[in-house]
Amino acid sequence: MNEILTSAMNTAEILDGMECVWEKPETLVDVKMHYCPGCGHGVAHKVLMEVVEELGVQNETIGVAPVGCSVFAYNYMNVDMQEAAHGRAAAVATGIKRMLPDKYVYSYQGDGDLAAIGTAETMHAANRGENILVIFINNAIYGMTGGQMAPTTLLGMKTSTTPFGRDTESQGFPFKITDLIAQLPGAYYVTRQAVHTPNGVRKFKKAVQTAFQHQKEKKGYCLIEVVSNCPSGWKMTPVVSNKWMEENMFPVYPLGDLKLNGKLVND
Amino acid sequence: MNTNKNMSEVKLMKGNEALAEAAIRAGCKGYFGYPITPQSEIIEYLAEVGRERGMVVMQVESEVAAINMVYGAAGAGARAMTSSSSPGISLMQEGLSYIACAELPCLVVNINRGGPGLGTIQPSQGDYFQAVKGGGHGDYHLIVLAPASVQEMADFVFDAFDLADKYRNPVMILADGALGQMMEKVQFKKYNPEEHKVDKLWATTGKEKSRERNVITSLFIQPEKMEQVNLHLMKKYKEIEKKEVRYELLETDDAEILLVAYGLSARICHRAMELAREQGVRVGMLRPITLYPFPYNALRSLRDNIKAALVVEMNAGQMVEDVRLGIEGKAHVEFFGRMGGIIPSPEEVFEKIMKLDARLSNMTLKDIITSEIRHSHVSYRSVRKKL
Numbered sequence: 001m002n003e004i005l006t007s008a009m010n011t012a013e014i015l016d017g018m019e020c021v022w023e024k025p026e027t028l029v030d031v032k033m034h035y036c037p038g039c040g041h042g043v044a045h046k047v048l049m050e051v052v053e054e055l056g057v058q059n060e061t062i063g064v065a066p067v068g069c070s071v072f073a074y075n076y077m078n079v080d081m082q083e084a085a086h087g088r089a090a091a092v093a094t095g096i097k098r099m100l101p102d103k104y105v106y107s108y109q110g111d112g113d114l115a116a117i118g119t120a121e122t123m124h125a126a127n128r129g130e131n132i133l134v135i136f137i138n139n140a141i142y143g144m145t146g147g148q149m150a151p152t153t154l155l156g157m158k159t160s161t162t163p164f165g166r167d168t169e170s171q172g173f174p175f176k177i178t179d180l181i182a183q184l185p186g187a188y189y190v191t192r193q194a195v196h197t198p199n200g201v202r203k204f205k206k207a208v209q210t211a212f213q214h215q216k217e218k219k220g221y222c223l224i225e226v227v228s229n230c231p232s233g234w235k236m237t238p239v240v241s242n243k244w245m246e247e248n249m250f251p252v253y254p255l256g257d258l259k260l261n262g263k264l265v266n267d
Numbered sequence: 268m269n270t271n272k273n274m275s276e277v278k279l280m281k282g283n284e285a286l287a288e289a290a291i292r293a294g295c296k297g298y299f300g301y302p303i304t305p306q307s308e309i310i311e312y313l314a315e316v317g318r319e320r321g322m323v324v325m326q327v328e329s330e331v332a333a334i335n336m337v338y339g340a341a342g343a344g345a346r347a348m349t350s351s352s353s354p355g356i357s358l359m360q361e362g363l364s365y366i367a368c369a370e371l372p373c374l375v376v377n378i379n380r381g382g383p384g385l386g387t388i389q390p391s392q393g394d395y396f397q398a399v400k401g402g403g404h405g406d407y408h409l410i411v412l413a414p415a416s417v418q419e420m421a422d423f424v425f426d427a428f429d430l431a432d433k434y435r436n437p438v439m440i441l442a443d444g445a446l447g448q449m450m451e452k453v454q455f456k457k458y459n460p461e462e463h464k465v466d467k468l469w470a471t472t473g474k475e476k477s478r479e480r481n482v483i484t485s486l487f488i489q490p491e492k493m494e495q496v497n498l499h500l501m502k503k504y505k506e507i508e509k510k511e512v513r514y515e516l517l518e519t520d521d522a523e524i525l526l527v528a529y530g531l532s533a534r535i536c537h538r539a540m541e542l543a544r545e546q547g548v549r550v551g552m553l554r555p556i557t558l559y560p561f562p563y564n565a566l567r568s569l570r571d572n573i574k575a576a577l578v579v580e581m582n583a584g585q586m587v588e589d590v591r592l593g594i595e596g597k598a599h600v601e602f603f604g605r606m607g608g609i610i611p612s613p614e615e616v617f618e619k620i621m622k623l624d625a626r627l628s629n630m631t632l633k634d635i636i637t638s639e640i641r642h643s644h645v646s647y648r649s650v651r652k653k654l
Contacts, residue, residue, distance in 0.1 A: 082339060
């Protein structure tokens, strides 16, 4: 678009005659996000906050931000939030929830935070059946620190700390922590989603709604893994990264429900 | 004491149990901990009676998780605490640094045991540096209270929560395995948590339409902003140093030798002082109660009237550095300590006093001070006035 023309028009003029199909919910702060173009974080933030808005529970929701790319989540999510130390979001969320059992408490964490340094806190919060929602963004890489290996990095995948590709001898296997958590009796709802297509976004939103409903009914621990891309860390364009994700990530981390209403889906 | 209507009946309790009972009475709503000797009675006592009295009591997967649950609970506006012993407190240092920076009021109890490493389960004061100098990363302070009796193990819990709320700062009670395990008489003061409640408008309790969202964080990525936070914390610590110093003085009016000791070693020194006084040696004692803020001013006002200070600790010599800072070379400073979980006896300390006294009487004041200059690298000019 012609830049000079755009700058000469104000927002109202640009929108004149157009139909408004989406408005930023009040639960999202009206600022630019720092996420890279094509990253899944922005979509996941948006969907989560839409659900909070639609349920009318902004004043009853407390979020916990991790260390990782979403460390600044509280700059975008317009709810009360606590910033946790690296890996400790599940413990911080436990502390909040046990003091305020009638509020909605969620943590929003990446793969390094949740499945490496925070494994103990993650597993034990699930095993206690903490009435919290954990949103787990799995992009198989440490995005914020510049593209190092994550516990979920695929075999053969090149990162800045696995320059020749991840090999099992020195780095072990991709850690399918969501599958492990599904086995725990305290986990009530465990699902794996993606937000790179409109259909995926709709399913993720449904999952968030389900988890909030479970939390309201004090059913126990809910985990939503979002298999996501990292165009910058993977060194791909957004479009290529999404295709790469479908072809390489989904076979290892297949989408779908792992546990529904406290029952394993494959049983 | 029994007739005081502001106190409950006299009970015989372990130090750890008295502390736990006081926490319930102080309105603590969340306890998160991990068992470790010699402090497990705290979580055991709370597990038995805490829940029915309105407290969430959780044994969790690690000390790391426990301190972060305290972070969450304190951030949600509740009075919250954890307790542990030395190795477990080391694991909590990361969380304490975050709590100090995010300015969350809470209580952390360290029932100190011998170290370093896995060490011994016997009592020690080896964690003084860790408690008063920071412990975790970055510039911060805990307020540190050092009880010397089972009664104070209870009393200081109420003070700790009040101080924590007043300054939005973590407070540590630093005791040792002996104070935790010993049984003594204790009376609980009348304390209504409702009357001590402060407004916590910063807490994450759910964003109401009427206010901006509350964010609890220790992340300030812009250097200028981080420095502003640092300066704010330093200002708060200055205020704490000005207003909250607590200590006890015994027989200091005519003292030539000043014992300086806290916690259990102060009790031992008390007896040693009595033994030395019976021998005509003029001994007094300073017992720091707040280890941070440290009673430097008390030392400043005493240093010109004493010949020497004898610092007694159950470690290799930690608080003695603060005593030297307070005395600034204006009196001789000696140290006596036992380690490894061994408690010095009053007779051992008495012997040290008598030897020190004998040496001092053979020395002129000039000798004493020049000897101290050699020890502490204080310039001659700074002490010349006294000569």
